[in-house]
Amino acid sequence: MKVAVIGGGPGGLYAAALLKRLDPAREITVWERNAPDDTFGFGVVLSDETLGGIEHADPAVHAALQREFVRWDAIDIVHRGVRQTSGGHGFAALGRRRLLRILHERCRSLGVDLRFRTLAPDPGELARTHDLVVAADGVHSGTRAAYAHVFRPSVTTHRCRYIWLAADLAFDAFRFEIAETEHGVMQLHGYPYARPSPGHHPATRPRGPRHRPGASTVIVEMREEVWRAAGFDTLSTRESVERCAKIFADALDGRPLRSNASTWTRFRTVVNDRWSHGNVVLLGDAAHTAHFSIGSGTKLAVEDALALAACLREHDGLDQALTAYEQERRPVVASTQRAARASLEWFEDLALYVRQPPRRFAFNLLTRSRRVTHGNLRLRDARFTESVEREFGCPPGTPPMFTPLRLRDLTLRNRVVVSPMDMYSAVDGVPGDFHLVHLGARALGGAGLVMTEMVCVSPEGRITPGCAGLYDGRHTQAWRRITDFVHTHAPGTALGVQLGHCGRKGSTKPMWEGLDEPLDTGNWPLVAASPLPYTPRSQTPRALTRAQLTDIREQFTAAAQRAARAGFDLLELHCAHGYLLSGFLSPLTNRRTDAYGGCLERRLRFPLEVFDAVRAAWPPERPMTVRISATDWAEGGTSAEDAVEIARAFAAHGADAIDVSTGQVVSEERPEFGRSYQTPFADRIRQQTGTPVIAVGAISSWDDVNSLLLAGRADLCALARPHLYDPHWTLHAAAEQGYTGPGAVWPAPYRAGSRRPPTGRTDAPKPRLSLGS
Secondary structure (H helix, E strand, C coil): CEEEEECCCHHHHHHHHHHHHHCCCCEEEEECCCCCCCCCCCEEEECHHHHHHHHHHCHHHHHHHHHHCEEECCEEEEECCEEEEECCCCEEEEEHHHHHHHHHHHHHHHCCEEECCCCCCCHHHHHHHCCEEEECCCCCCHHHHHCHHHHCEEEEEEEEEEEEEEECCECCCEEEEEEEECCEEEEEEEEEEECCCCCCCCCCCCCCCCCECCEEEEEEEEEHHHHHHCCHHHCCHHHHHHHHHHHCCCCCCCCCEECCCCCCEEEEEEEECCCEECCEEECHHHCCCCCHHHCCHHHHHHHHHHHHHHHHHHCCCHHHHHHHHHHHHHHHHHHHHHHHHHHHHHHHCHHHCCCCCHHHHHHHHHCCCCCCCHHHHHHHCHHHHHHHHHHHCCCCCCCHHHCCEEECCEEECCCEEECCCCCCCCECCECCHHHHHHHHHHHHCCCCEEEEEEEECCHHHCCCCCCCECCCHHHHHHHHHHHHHHHHHCCCCEEEEEEECCHHHCCECCHHHCCCCECCCCCCCCEECCCCCCCCCCCCCEECCHHHHHHHHHHHHHHHHHHHHHCCCEEEEEECCCCHHHHHHCCCCCCCCCCCCCCHHHHCHHHHHHHHHHHHHCCCCCCEEEEEECCCCCCCCCCHHHHHHHHHHHHHCCCCEEEEECCCCCCCCCCCCCCCCCHHHHHHHHHHHCCCEEECCCCCCHHHHHHHHHCCCCCEEEECHHHHHCCCHHHHHHHHCCCCCCCCCCCHHHHHHCCCCCCCCCCCCCCCCCCCC
């Protein structure tokens, strides 16, 4: 096999070395346009997982790296002059130049042809003259550009400027330092990558107690608008470097920073629909990028090289090998990119968090990517985590999720909410035995708050014929039966009702018969803010007249009065998911030209009128929340800034909390699904408005709940599918954490089951079977 490698960075070099080692007969050439020692970074961080793969694949490279590594396990976070330290993390780093030299030496020893200061031939020419072309030519990949019609790259440029620098001192930890300047918030990311050799004795001791001789990578980052306000856009590189050293003089012990062809730039996230075309394959930054704040760029490239070499060894045909390579790596890369995106956005929005108390701020930073959680941080550094729990207000031995929360006169015994879930099992709007069992079981399961499905305020406001209602006296009596059961048999659990009107999304089949599919017969007319069907198959609604708006507002008021008589503890107004009130809020579904359409203030008018009427009808001591869609996941829809203003408006009118969901407003949406994918929207609203928020969206573990609460990103966490899978999810979460306090009380008849039953044989002590010493 004749192999061409375009790009002499760590990924390309390591791929060349592995391919040659696995088959010495391969003819491998690496083209690198720069000189051997030219590099634009300073230190490289590798994980123990990646090092394990290197050790298995090439012990010689692993041994050389081991001799060079600087290791440490602590993270320092310096915020408003207070340093918080968290240990137990484990890092290994070395200089990028040294890494390249190790890989150069390994390639030469194996017989790889390294061509420096040489531009690679055109990718098409290489593809014709070689059996395999590995494009490891970086974020600005010319190969990717040449075959853009095949790879279909997406490149997203982000909102911060950063510059890659170094300091001649070795931090004792991975260091994050926050500077709040007159121009805005700036941050330093720093880590050591070189220590002096044994026996080295510096002529003078370092000025500060925290650092030793050596070298550290220092990245200075800030929002684009802060960068411009501070005048960095007008400074030379030398002036920028000197300015950064002054801003972070304390972190650097007053020492200078140095650059290496350093420039201010904005990070770009690269995603490709495909990674190979014929015999050309992308590797490393050419295929994907992950923000430097999680230290994964070189790691991903090296792991790509390992996977590519292994797949070529395991498969006879090149097509099969490249397909297997992409199938193996794509899920890993996607997971890393999701974590990197969360970390990147956290730093972009850093100004939102600087008012947090120091320990909570530190915990928030540590858990920003959602890869580090409350649970594993407790394992790494229990002392630090317990200090954050105390600052949050957790009684000793109480997980964050089991701390109470007060809303008006209602005190929730824990922070878990059973999210509203449409059951489509009512008859003429009347909830029956199914609802009693469904809601009763989840109330017995220990959640602090159990929400009903969307309960409709009129027959025409139903989504399906099976939707529950509160527009008839029979409904009040049926709901009273359920609230009485919950208050009698699950006295620690509150029951909330969600009131709504379907708008343009009504007169459809239950979702298991066809999601958003219109009824075959028996349809009823629909109304909405504007006459726009939800899907091409959907019925076109009529635009509401002023008189009809008044009628609907009165329907909500009457339903709220019935809900109060039915004994509900909390009421939520449904202004999300494209239903009637949501349809007024979104610019994609509200095309009105009267006082209820146009700018956001006017789009808010009718939902606020309904809220005010419901709040007046609802008992003043009982709390009221509002569910909103914080984004439409579609161009031109509700923006993050709009969502904050919507939440602020409802809070000003008396909402006690905002239930922050997303999407389902337009059928052409493109959600960015992932673990806890909606929580950043709740986080932003909480930080910018100070209003309590309920976070929803793929929160599936009690560890996620604890992490979100302790980081200050949410006040309550609502879970839907986990409670369908396990009605006793909250009590089981308590048992798994060894918690038996007031936030999780098992009903008396169930207490015998409060411990997990043994399954199969156990690892009990073995009897002595010999006399051996």
